[in-house]
Amino acid sequence: MRIPKATLGLISKLLEDLLADNPVVALANIHAFKQASPALEVGKRLQFHDYFVTHLPSSSLHPDPRGPTSSFHKLPRSASIPHTGDTLHSPTLLQNLVGRETTVVRIPLRRAKHHFGAVTARGTRPTNEDTYQAGVIDLPAFAKRPPASLTIKRSNDPKSSADSRESRGAETASGDPQVFYFGVFDGHGGSECSTFLQDRLHEYIQNAAADFELQSSLRTKQQQVNYGEVSSATGSLPVMQEADRKRIGDLEKHLVQNWRRLVGGYFKRFKPPHFAYYGPDNSTENAASTGYVSIEEVLEYAFLRADLDFVKAQAAKQDDDLVQAEKPLNEDEILYNPSLTRSPKIGGRSRFKGGSTGSIAMISTPTPTPFWHPAGPSSLLVAHVGDTRVLLCSTITGQAIPLTSNHHPSSPLEAGRLRRYATTFVTDSFGEERMSGLANTRAFGDVQSKRIGVSAEPELRRIEMGPAEFSFLVMVSDGISGTLLDQEIVDIVKEARTPEQGARDVASFATEVTKEGDNATCLVIRLGGWERRLEGGVGSLGTKESREWRRQDATDPRRSRT
Template structure:
């Protein structure tokens, strides 16, 4: 039955239960006898919203003059009347007191336009098209940050300046905003990377809602000890804060997801046990924290990654190739997956089957207070979920060194080689000296439907960093078009010399495009952190790689370079 377009139908429209965005005119209701009546239909849960802007509080003078303020500018007042206002001291002028105590205004600031907080630049290079994509915004999930000590919370609440500090607005559930940054590098086309750009954040939001995940900032929240920190320059933890959730529902969802991978794909996934899934934990008989109704945000991220990859793979397996001879064969003769007849997913990624894939690196930042994560005095929690060879770096404010948070999932990695030796058909070395598995450079990726059975999965590598106030200057996310050309420290030093994150991202892409020999797609995201103003103070600043970068630029512009 063909449903008329919404423009030509008059009258009230209603939505089918369990569907998102699909509406049917009320006049067509008689054709759907299986649909329950209006009173019997369950209420449809509102879909979480993803915003590419952040909400903050600004003084009213930032938008329009304050009529209660003084008539003359402050810089023209005498020195005796220009003493900064602190608390309720008697030396502050009355006009200044009125200006400070006025109400703040809630403002929406587009994240991609806030060049002093975020910068993103992408370039096609010498490739015929750009297959890189990225995403940035505020995601609607409960906070996962560690709650600050009670002594610190009480001290801030009693401070007279606590209400005047720069702070962001709370979300609808009462938690501070959780920021979401993602970078995706497609191969074989941009269908998969575009799918992740448009949908991966929704998978994370829906997974948190399905798990019934609760905020980590509640006063009655129980926690699990994080153990000893890793021997690195950042504080990582393998057992982060545990949050309340529906443990029984989580077990059912995880069991169903793993069974779908086994039945649909087979091969590597027949003995597949996701490391973060507590349903397949080492000891489910004991009375541990997971069995009491608690879950970590890492488990939510792994479920969302595998769920998104499964839906994309199912959609591609259900399509026909362009070859007319293959199109006449029954679907059960398809050998790409173990049971292709189980694919019943709507069209994703175009009309024909997409055989390529995409990498993906996600960074979530949550704060324990309304103070934004870029505030110099505010701590925050960073969660990184990574698949492939895109890269995420931090710049240490104290030392100025680049701190990598991800590793490349290549066949040359001992961990990846050990994981896939029993399943992969062959490991070969190409003419550039790089190891490849069945022609692929990445051992973990979204998509790549023809290589799923040998173990090319979207199991994310997870890393959690508890960032102290101004501990790091900024965060950089780059695709392999940049990380394959520049060293980590070179990328960080280039950003140090920029005035804004937007200029830093542009300088990194420009320099990588200038000195590269491959001409791959290049994408760079720079996110400002608490120590941004002190980015040149640590170590030797940007001088550590300045000489080598100048030499590389001169070598790239040398006309004799093309002869070698």
């Protein structure tokens, strides 16, 4: 990696200033600066792109120079004969188009309305605290390897191999198929935390995979080791990938100790469910000796690490420091790198007491065939905190399949988790249970509620999606899921022509019929069964009548008087 001359000059000046002060301190600062600045390390830097790379036929970008030169396509109607498999009435040059060259192109994901749609609305709130993210994450593949029989069958089938040339995505620099990342974040008390997650959470995931030295699941024989939690989606143990188990144990130990020292309370007995390390009293020599890790453990570490950095930054600030509040945010940046500031700037200059819920979905494929292709299998991993919602639409039945559950005090799982730490619940005037005034028992941020157990422990779920098994994936904030039923959301998307239109229709309908007027965000991701989305069950007719009634009731002028 080449370092710009301006950066080299700044580094030289920094070293001169440090050496002029105290050589011992200078050497320590240089070492710390080197460790904290991965951008200056030689090698590949992790990237997150808001576009995906795919193959398109060259004829779609410019005329194919090998195309037929004769005017056979202008024959009179009487001379044209329908094409059949046993006769060839077109010139021989036409057959060359079947194997035409493909061109690698970049397609902005947010503009690919036939693949992805995202809409966010402010509602009646003063500001929009919802954010979302979509792109390709620099992460080793975590998909299951395709069966050998399926691979051999496809390689021996000339027709399928010819089609795959024009229906595959370009591989990443590491040789793996691209891993797609989608996230929706619902802030409360302000947008500082949700914006932080939008900008940084994918970086924490990438850095956690790099720190764990995670290897691709497609290059080595997959392992199923007898430790760790059983996947709630498939009932089988998670897919294990090669990694540096000793380094992972050290990182997890350090993270848990930081939570205990910084927050205490709930975190004094905190044991993340997917961590292999729990402390000196819980030896995991068998797990450490395997040298394998699951992608679920990577995600849990990334979520907790991101939350720790955000909480630590807020704890270091003063509540009513007007002098600091008037200073520019980038005043203390070192070499234009915000991560090296001498004072924490995460979440703004003043202390941010709010937080954010969020859900992310990552999709990995075992082959370059993209996950939206009808013939391509893929692995879906969902990590969820709070009351945002993720839904799948079954191609066969047309039913909405929820992949997340709301982390509220009314949830038996959450109530059992928190009552062990003497947490008390109260019921408000609307009959809803609250914990210290909060509706969510899991969230990022919320500094004042961390000691009683409001953590960012993600609820993880992995789904192995078969070819065209599901039609689309929907991710919404509680401004939509709190107003519409799961099946209503799915049925609205079914009636849309594109995912982009589906997201727009869901947000518009929720904003129209809501009584709260909360921020509304909807993401729709096309899957392999998109073209068959209306075939399952009764299509979108199951909730059509109720949706029409709700729309009429919302526009009734007498409603405002009730």
